Amino acid sequence: MTNSRSELTQIVVGIVRDPLGLVGLLIVGSIVFCAIFAAWIAPYDPVAMNIQARLEGPSLAHPLGTDQLGRDTFSRVIMGSQVALKVALPAVFGAMFIGLALGMIAGYGPKWLDNLLMLLFDTLRSFPTVMFALAVVALVGPSLQTVVLVVMATSIPTYARVARTQTLSLRNSEFILAERAMGASVFRILGVHMLPNIIGVLAVLAAMDIPTVIALEAGLSFLGLGVKPPTPSWGALLKDGYALIRQTPWLVVGGGLPVILATLGFTFFGETMRDVVDPKLRKQR
């Protein structure tokens, strides 16, 4: 029996026990570690140029070589993780919480409010993300905040829809009726009884959404719509590397590999978490 252990410990133990989850956790952990301690890990200043050492191949001094301005690619990759998480975490968690709140209101509130919110979500969703990003960037100019805002706006409907569907199916379930029959208020029903039933699904969705957002940020930076040039972002690295792919293929590797790793890591992590957070599944494992 694992009764004495807290919920969180049980989830962590569950993830570590699964080999896929462990790999995911390690990758996610190292990306987060890199982002936090980037300034100490990076061997060189990521924006310091050195024209003498431009476009060097991998060596002991520069494990991933240098770019056309002589900047150390490895240092830029490390610093890039900061940008990736700075975009992905606020965007995903912001979208998750706003989507959760709106979705629960839509699912539990009156019909007209539900219709109104759904209309709003569908309208937002009908814009292709990149087109929407182009429009917003054209209006307010490229920056980290713009990317966060665009990603948030386009992913709120996804979370809201899931939260709404869950709320709808829960609101007619017998245990919610039982709660109402026992005199629980709307806030108690939503906060104490529905939220724990919905948050797990949304957390998994968020974990799997993080790589999408990282890739999206890379994509926008690649198109020159993301973070501004001197800031090292994985997308910007890819863009620089792409232009010089025939001379120095390692630049593309430097930009692409972390994106691939992040995608795999967060996906493994998310999938294992999905199986672990459900108390019913957990006991059977």
Added chain:
Amino acid sequence: MTEVLLEIDNLSVDYETGRGDLKALRNISFSLNKGEIVGIVGESGCGKSTLISSILRLTAPNTRFREGEVRFKGRNLLNISEQDMRSLRGSDISIVFQDPMQTHNPVLTIGRQMLDIQHRSSATKAEKLHRAAEMLSAVGIPDPQARLKQFPHEFSGGMRQRIAIAMALMSEPDLLIADEPTTALDATLEVQIIEHLRSLQQDMNCAVLFISHHLGVIAELCDRVVVMYAGAVVESGDVREIFGNPKHPYTRRLIDCDPGHIKERARVLPTIPGEVPDLANLPKGCIFRERCDQAMPRCTASVPPLQTIAEITGHRAACWLNHEEMAS
């Protein structure tokens, strides 16, 4: 001295549907005294659920209260504010539902849920947990301290229903509505649940409205019984009187159909032929007429009123046959 706790007075409830108004409850009247156990029997669709949701005022949006009152401690529940109604639910009036597999939140531990249900109490968390454990042991859950940390799916159906009873009785309500609490359980568990329910009921002296279609359980547990058919009360009275000397053909047929009542071995269990009439399009006269083998011309002409048969026991039945008897 008996004191009336709940009084359903001439209650009629409609459901507004696309086919017209569905007359789910028609002129229901009965009362429940303090500390008394009253059973409600009737087949599916007779309006038992509508009755419960009307008492708790948790009805579907298309419900319309056409006439009548639901008086609880003298107050008409149908016209008090939603806030007042909510403060009654779970404190003065409690409910145990039919399916124990569905009545608990699957992602919260039993302890969390039992804490939450005491949200009105100002006791400390430790006191509330202590009370929860006390209630669990009162319904016969061994090792309650450890059990509080478990999730609903770690309990069997019978245990879950006992937990549901413990949760419903936690606030020491004056009225417990038990909506077929043993239907989803097997026979041995049924006996256990009934035993616990009765002993707790006696300890707390709470009144119980026990809804069931199991006549044996009703006979075992209840003081009085109300027989419902197609949204109306057809017979009510003392439980021994009703089962020993039923005055309505429907009650008689219902008792005949109870497998516990059948003495001889039969290939086919007896049933009542025919179907419950369409409540959106009620036939004229007595609602049971089309399925009744003793129907008379008078039954088609008008609806028989609920007539008192025995004053002392409060036996009442709605059948023209009794009028013949009394006349002769």
